Amino acid sequence: MTRPFETHPGHDGELHELHAALQRRLDELLPVGDERDRVSSAMREGVLAPGKRIRPLLLILAARDLGCDRDHPGLLDMACAVEMVHASSLILDDIPCMDNAALRRGRPTIHRQYGEDVAILAAVALLSSAFGVMVAAQGLSPECRSQAVAELSMAVGTQGLVQGQYKDLREGTAPRSAEEIATTNELKTSVLFGATLQIAALAAGASPAARQKMRCFAQDLGQAFQLLDDLADGHAGTGKDINKDAGKSTLVAMLGSDAVRERLDTHLRRADAHFSRACGKNQATRRFMHAWFSKQLAAFS
Amino acid sequence: MTRPFETHPGHDGELHELHAALQRRLDELLPVGDERDRVSSAMREGVLAPGKRIRPLLLILAARDLGCDRDHPGLLDMACAVEMVHASSLILDDIPCMDNAALRRGRPTIHRQYGEDVAILAAVALLSSAFGVMVAAQGLSPECRSQAVAELSMAVGTQGLVQGQYKDLREGTAPRSAEEIATTNELKTSVLFGATLQIAALAAGASPAARQKMRCFAQDLGQAFQLLDDLADGHAGTGKDINKDAGKSTLVAMLGSDAVRERLDTHLRRADAHFSRACGKNQATRRFMHAWFSKQLAAFS
Numbered sequence: 215m216t217r218p219f220e221t222h223p224g225h226d227g228e229l230h231e232l233h234a235a236l237q238r239r240l241d242e243l244l245p246v247g248d249e250r251d252r253v254s255s256a257m258r259e260g261v262l263a264p265g266k267r268i269r270p271l272l273l274i275l276a277a278r279d280l281g282c283d284r285d286h287p288g289l290l291d292m293a294c295a296v297e298m299v300h301a302s303s304l305i306l307d308d309i310p311c312m313d314n315a316a317l318r319r320g321r322p323t324i325h326r327q328y329g330e331d332v333a334i335l336a337a338v339a340l341l342s343s344a345f346g347v348m349v350a351a352q353g354l355s356p357e358c359r360s361q362a363v364a365e366l367s368m369a370v371g372t373q374g375l376v377q378g379q380y381k382d383l384r385e386g387t388a389p390r391s392a393e394e395i396a397t398t399n400e401l402k403t404s405v406l407f408g409a410t411l412q413i414a415a416l417a418a419g420a421s422p423a424a425r426q427k428m429r430c431f432a433q434d435l436g437q438a439f440q441l442l443d444d445l446a447d448g449h450a451g452t453g454k455d456i457n458k459d460a461g462k463s464t465l466v467a468m469l470g471s472d473a474v475r476e477r478l479d480t481h482l483r484r485a486d487a488h489f490s491r492a493c494g495k496n497q498a499t500r501r502f503m504h505a506w507f508s509k510q511l512a513a514f515s
Numbered sequence: 516m517t518r519p520f521e522t523h524p525g526h527d528g529e530l531h532e533l534h535a536a537l538q539r540r541l542d543e544l545l546p547v548g549d550e551r552d553r554v555s556s557a558m559r560e561g562v563l564a565p566g567k568r569i570r571p572l573l574l575i576l577a578a579r580d581l582g583c584d585r586d587h588p589g590l591l592d593m594a595c596a597v598e599m600v601h602a603s604s605l606i607l608d609d610i611p612c613m614d615n616a617a618l619r620r621g622r623p624t625i626h627r628q629y630g631e632d633v634a635i636l637a638a639v640a641l642l643s644s645a646f647g648v649m650v651a652a653q654g655l656s657p658e659c660r661s662q663a664v665a666e667l668s669m670a671v672g673t674q675g676l677v678q679g680q681y682k683d684l685r686e687g688t689a690p691r692s693a694e695e696i697a698t699t700n701e702l703k704t705s706v707l708f709g710a711t712l713q714i715a716a717l718a719a720g721a722s723p724a725a726r727q728k729m730r731c732f733a734q735d736l737g738q739a740f741q742l743l744d745d746l747a748d749g750h751a752g753t754g755k756d757i758n759k760d761a762g763k764s765t766l767v768a769m770l771g772s773d774a775v776r777e778r779l780d781t782h783l784r785r786a787d788a789h790f791s792r793a794c795g796k797n798q799a800t801r802r803f804m805h806a807w808f809s810k811q812l813a814a815f816s
Contacts, residue, residue, distance in 0.1 A: 311631040330612040345666030356657025367647030
């Protein structure tokens, strides 16, 4: 990684516990329908299949780093709502008229398991449920709750995931400048990270100044993630289709792996700096981020 | 219609004005993207194409009948949010892996105009924006605003539109009992009517007792609408594909048109009774409902 990072013996254990708590709560939030109810079953498969839970973990760790009470009664649900939006977007990204992917998280994609119609309905129901979960989250002032719903809404629409997917589909195969690629990456990744971290800040009652720094943090972190995803394409073991980006104008294709890795490091360093300014010496989020990037990069270097 | 209804000379003019106000506000709420932004364009076409605006009109009229101030600052936006959810569901119902429809509101369906990928992205962005519009609606107490978002969320998911569409797709071609058909109709239509009228009641600050009566009203009204839709299938002039229900086990196929029309009348009579109990002598909503059903039924009898 960019620089050595303080180790912390309790870190892994805590992450493991949080991961398990998220899994349990997601399981509770997603109804088990009767056996004919394929939509509920597809929703559960789309969310509960083993995942990294990056966004919900970030939400909880960042909220705590920003001073949120560890026993905040709604934090877990807010994190689950963000994960449901993410899972919904993955189901849709994979369908035949989008990326037509066969594998996700090492399993057949949802439309391969359930059919395209059920996959789309499950994605829509997940998205809608995410808003229901967010608006019912306890321990937020009514104003913060409305802001959290608004953040989620903006992250999905024409200024977020939807627009990112559209740009990737329609402009991805044409020659693009590095700047255009960065814009698409921002829409595809940074915007939902941004909402995730704003919701964390709302839960923590962070100051407007801290919230602004979290926006900058999210932007650099999202770019780093998308670059990591591009670097990972072409390598086995990601649980996704290999070479799905073949023919797409990615930064890896344009600049080569080494240069992309340098860019990634730059984004991570900037993300670090933004986060430190918002959270001072609390560093559970940064520790998580660095450990995660180190592990992923080691896997295909 | 089931019984003569008091005429009201100002009624048509007021409806016309409301319809125009809705159109203007929807136009403002939906961003015009640059010319390459096909998703924004598809969203606008999906919502702004000439429509009957039944749900938003119902929301506004019912809120007023329940005592809501005519100048309520958020009522129009709440009505627009419901229309956006409805438009989103129509775009998805029409795509090839669902009903594969060619015509809607007399125009080519959204996927025929924009491609399937853009249609799906537009539907998702509309749904997400609807939550954003609802949560930003002015003039609601924070608690009522959260309840309005929750109502919308429930109307879409596995207890609402999504489940109704799934049942229609998967069970529609198999023999079904009249009761099973009624359940599917409830999910496809009554549930969003229910949310619409609950949001109207929230805007009006209606009592729990009145809200309960509005739930009953929505249920009968939704059944009546779905029966009207079934009766209309096979007739030209609806702006939709003709005979789209061919091969489906509808009540018209099972019981014949006359019996379905009797059922429709029964549901309307019940809806009338529920509404009167909630709203006493205020009857703009009932007048609208009766005028609308009379006009539609006259068109294909």
